[in-house]
Amino acid sequence: MQGVDTKGGAGVEAMRRLSADIRIETIRALAEAGFGHIGGSASIADVLGVLYGGVMRIDPANPGWAERDWLVLSKGHCGPALYAALALKGFFPMDWLKTVNKGGTRLPSHADRRKTPGVDMSTGSLGQGISAAVGIALGNKTKGFDNYTYCIVGDGELNEGQIWEAAQSANTFGLDRFILFVDWNKKQLDGELDYVSPPLDIRGKFESFGFQSQTVKGYDAEAIYTAICRAKEETGKPSVIILDTLKGLGVSFAERESFNHYMTIDEGMAKEGIEEIERRYAAGTYPGGDLL
Amino acid sequence: MSGITKTLDSHPMSKDEMRTAYVNALIRAAREDDKVVSVNCDLSSSTGTVPFANEFPGRSFNVGIAEANGCGVAAGLSAVGFIPFYHSFAVFSSRRICDQVFQSCAYAGLNVKIMGCDAGVSATYNGGTHMSFEDVGVLRSIPEITIVEPSDTVMMGALVPLIKEIYGVVYMRSPRKQIPDVYPAGASFALGKAALLREGADVALIASGMTVVNALAAADMLAADGIGARVVDMFTIKPIDRACVVECAECTGAIVTAENHNIIGGLGSAVAEVLAEERPTPMSRVGIRDSFGEVGTQDYLMEKFGLTPEEIYRKAKEVIKRKKA
Numbered sequence: 001m002q003g004v005d006t007k008g009g010a011g012v013e014a015m016r017r018l019s020a021d022i023r024i025e026t027i028r029a030l031a032e033a034g035f036g037h038i039g040g041s042a043s044i045a046d047v048l049g050v051l052y053g054g055v056m057r058i059d060p061a062n063p064g065w066a067e068r069d070w071l072v073l074s075k076g077h078c079g080p081a082l083y084a085a086l087a088l089k090g091f092f093p094m095d096w097l098k099t100v101n102k103g104g105t106r107l108p109s110h111a112d113r114r115k116t117p118g119v120d121m122s123t124g125s126l127g128q129g130i131s132a133a134v135g136i137a138l139g140n141k142t143k144g145f146d147n148y149t150y151c152i153v154g155d156g157e158l159n160e161g162q163i164w165e166a167a168q169s170a171n172t173f174g175l176d177r178f179i180l181f182v183d184w185n186k187k188q189l190d191g192e193l194d195y196v197s198p199p200l201d202i203r204g205k206f207e208s209f210g211f212q213s214q215t216v217k218g219y220d221a222e223a224i225y226t227a228i229c230r231a232k233e234e235t236g237k238p239s240v241i242i243l244d245t246l247k248g249l250g251v252s253f254a255e256r257e258s259f260n261h262y263m264t265i266d267e268g269m270a271k272e273g274i275e276e277i278e279r280r281y282a283a284g285t286y287p288g289g290d291l292l
Numbered sequence: 293m294s295g296i297t298k299t300l301d302s303h304p305m306s307k308d309e310m311r312t313a314y315v316n317a318l319i320r321a322a323r324e325d326d327k328v329v330s331v332n333c334d335l336s337s338s339t340g341t342v343p344f345a346n347e348f349p350g351r352s353f354n355v356g357i358a359e360a361n362g363c364g365v366a367a368g369l370s371a372v373g374f375i376p377f378y379h380s381f382a383v384f385s386s387r388r389i390c391d392q393v394f395q396s397c398a399y400a401g402l403n404v405k406i407m408g409c410d411a412g413v414s415a416t417y418n419g420g421t422h423m424s425f426e427d428v429g430v431l432r433s434i435p436e437i438t439i440v441e442p443s444d445t446v447m448m449g450a451l452v453p454l455i456k457e458i459y460g461v462v463y464m465r466s467p468r469k470q471i472p473d474v475y476p477a478g479a480s481f482a483l484g485k486a487a488l489l490r491e492g493a494d495v496a497l498i499a500s501g502m503t504v505v506n507a508l509a510a511a512d513m514l515a516a517d518g519i520g521a522r523v524v525d526m527f528t529i530k531p532i533d534r535a536c537v538v539e540c541a542e543c544t545g546a547i548v549t550a551e552n553h554n555i556i557g558g559l560g561s562a563v564a565e566v567l568a569e570e571r572p573t574p575m576s577r578v579g580i581r582d583s584f585g586e587v588g589t590q591d592y593l594m595e596k597f598g599l600t601p602e603e604i605y606r607k608a609k610e611v612i613k614r615k616k617a
Contacts, residue, residue: 066373113371114401121371122400125391131361132396135368135376138353142329143372162392165361173353 011054015221018088019049020281023250024274025084025097031270033101037109039247039260041081043185043218044073044152046250046287047243048085050224051150060090063117069147070136072121074129075154075183076110083107083116091118127160129153130180134169137178137238148232152181156188159197164209170238171210178238179231180211184218185247189261206240218243219250219286250287252276297479297487297525303472303505306445311340311409311468313445317452318377319344322351328456331366331378333359339379339409340468359384363392363406370402375456381415382408382465386427390434397461398434405455406463411441411501412552413593414467415585423585424465429557431463432530438462438483439530443504446475447527454483465501472505474525486533492520495608496540496547500526500559503550503578503599510550510604521608529559537566546615547575548607552599555579574614576607 022045030036052058056069073082080100087094092106099105106115110124120136123129133151140147153163170178182202190196203213212235216223224243231239247261248254253269280289306313322328322344329351330344336354345352353369355362359380366376378385385408386393397404408427415423431437438460442448448466455462474489481487489504490511499507504525511521522544524536540547547567549560560577567573580597594600 070372072368112399121368122395125395128360128364128392128396131364131392132368132371132400134361135365136371137368138365139369139372139374142350142374162358162360162364165355165358166364168358169355169361169365172355 012222012225015050015053015225016281018053019046019221019287020277021088022048022081022084023277023287025088026081027251027265027270027273029080029084029097029100031265031267032098035262035264036080036101037077037261038251038254038263038265039187040075040154040183040185041078042248042251042254043245044078044081044183046219046221047152047181047224048081050221050228052085052089055225055228056150057147058089060118063091067145067147070120070149072123072129072133072136072151073111074123074133074151075126075157076123076129079107079109079111082111082119086116086118126154126157127162130163130166134166134173134175134178137175138173141173141175141177148177148179150179150181152183155182155184155186155193155199155202158182158199158202167206167209167211174236175238176234176236179228180238180240182240182242183245184242185245185249187247187261203242210237211240212237213240213242215242215244218245219288219292246288246291249291250277255288255291296491297489298476299474299489299508300476303474305470306473308445309340309469310445310448310466310471313448314407314452314466315340315343317449319347321453321456322348325375325456327373327375329353329369329374329376331355331362331369331376333357333362333380333384335380338381338468339407341379359388360392363389364396366404367396367400367402370404375403375405377405377407379407381422382411382424382427383422386424386430386463390430393431393461394434398436402461403459404461406461408463408465409468411465411467413585413590413597413599414469414502414552416590416593417587419587420585425554425580425585426557427465428529428553428559432557432562436460437530438528440464440483440528441501442466442527443501443525444471444474446473446477446479447481450479450481454481458483467502471502474505481527484528484531484533486536487525487527489525490521490523492522492544494520494544494546495612496522496524496544497550497604497608498524498526498537498540498547498559498563499550500529502552506599506601507550507604509601510608513601513605514608519608519612526559529562532562532566534566534570537563538570541567541571541573545573546611547573548578548604548611549575550578550599550604553579554582556582574611576611578604578607
């Protein structure tokens with residue numbers, strides 16, 4: 001069992017390193033495939049690093065352990081970042097990452113619970129994962145378990161009406177061990193959120209649906225970790241943590257592109273991206289470096 | 293084919309409503325298995341699940357008027373090991389949540405039972421918006437789904453424990469109110485295996501749900517003309533009992549299907565697919581001929597949409613003529 005002993009400090013440093021490695025392995029996997037959803041994978045690398053770097057109660061040798069913490073990646077197209085985290089934690093061999101998006105792979109573009117050890121829900125058609133996460137949290141609560149259910153939704157995904165149906169249910173069922181992350185990276189496929197469908201006050205909307213809410217720097221491991229600790233305080237409410245970040249953050253070649261939802265990625269780009277991640281990590285700056 | 297499943301000599305209206313037979317069976321299943329839970333979408337009194345909620349308040353969850361979310365919540369409950377039974381009207385349990393049934397339930401490989409009540413013309417006064425003539429068609433092309441349609445309260449009581457026992461997504465469509473009794477108490481059934489109700493060598497009437505009793509009545513009318521009609525209750529629409537369909541074709545050479553559903557996409561289509569691939573045979577489909585529903589009494593709607601014994605009888609005579617041509 002992992003993940004119950006982190007108390008900040010060295011733990012946060014390990015989370016930062018894991019986030020860097022998640023970005024690196026995601027770039028390698030997508031470069032091997034030649035293409036992929038880099039933008040939204042990059043912007044969730046830090047929250048994944050925190051969750052898998054010490055927060056989540058998991059056992060990579062026993063991914064079906066009922067009393068584990070669960071994670072639903074509702075923005076299922078960012079499966080490659082999740083696969084990097086799971087491989088780095090030992091859920092499956094690292095060399096599986098070379099098969100992302102290739103025929104016969106167990107690591108498809110969108111997260112698939114039947115194919116990948118450690119993936120807790122199949123997602124891809126947006127808006128659905130959060131309802132499943134609510135059902136998972138409800139089921140665990142019904143069983144009397146003390147585990148947590150985490151869910152990551154995209155900010156563009158908030159366009160989907162089902163998100164708000166699920167938010168209502170999280171309140172209805174008093175799911176105080178349900179922690180939702182919104183990857184507020186400011187962009188959806190067709191462009192800026194404000195151009196496509198202005199999200200208005202995301203935090204206020206969730207508060208009006210009965211959530212405890214926080215907004216944090218979505219690229220700051222310590223801030224994310226602190227927010228999760230606060231979300232776990234007994235409030236009787238579900239929690240939302242809005243991750244203020246940028247699409248493509250921490251991946252230099254994606255940071256430069258206005259359309260970075262899905263990119264072709266060659267070896268040269270991968271090499272440059274990985275070197276830049278290591279440079280920023282060594283310098284102790286945020287993953288987004290000068291961008292922030 | 294194995295033996296004939298006994299039917300009643302006459303078909304009075306059932307003592308219980310279908311929803312009562314359903315919830316009683318669900319409660320029995322839940323008393324034996326604490327994994328059984330109920331998901332509702334603000335239609336608990338319509339779908340008949342209130343007694344379940346009264347007996348198992350901690351295992352009954354109402355998401356309100358949010359069918360898509362309810363389906364996803366059911367999927368999540370299944371992911372942690374529960375056996376959720378999801379309840380709504382057939383129109384919402386199929387076309388409204390098609391993508392959720394696909395991705396969150398079937399594609400995800402989960403164990404969700406989806407109940408669609410007020411199927412077809414049984415929606416009566418709720419009219420066209422609530423009249424599911426397309427639910428089987430919407431769901432039948434989703435892989436791994438089982439689709440069943442009980443034809444009376446006895447079969448309803450028998451199917452609930454069977455669909456609880458198999459792992460996977462099951463869609464069950466049904467009327468909610470009283471319908472004629474077909475089977476004697478204690479009749480038993482096997483999923484995926486059609487019930488042969490009557491033997492006959494001239495034509496086979498393959499029906500499901502509310503049309504089964506009309507197929508039996510049509511068989512009586514045909515018998516008066518000296519025509520032997522084989523009658524089959526194809527209560528498992530998917531996976532369809534292919535062997536039974538082929539045997540019907542071999543034994544009679546003429547097939548009529550009867551369903552409380554559009555003739556496109558439902559039982560008639562499923563039977564036609566088997567016949568076309570395995571034994572091309574003259575056939576005719578009784579059902580809604582690609583039109584929308586409307587308000588009215590059940591009798592009015594059965595007449596209006598041609599679901600009557602007389603229509604099955606007419607179609608049988610016509611298809612027998614084609615056989616001889």
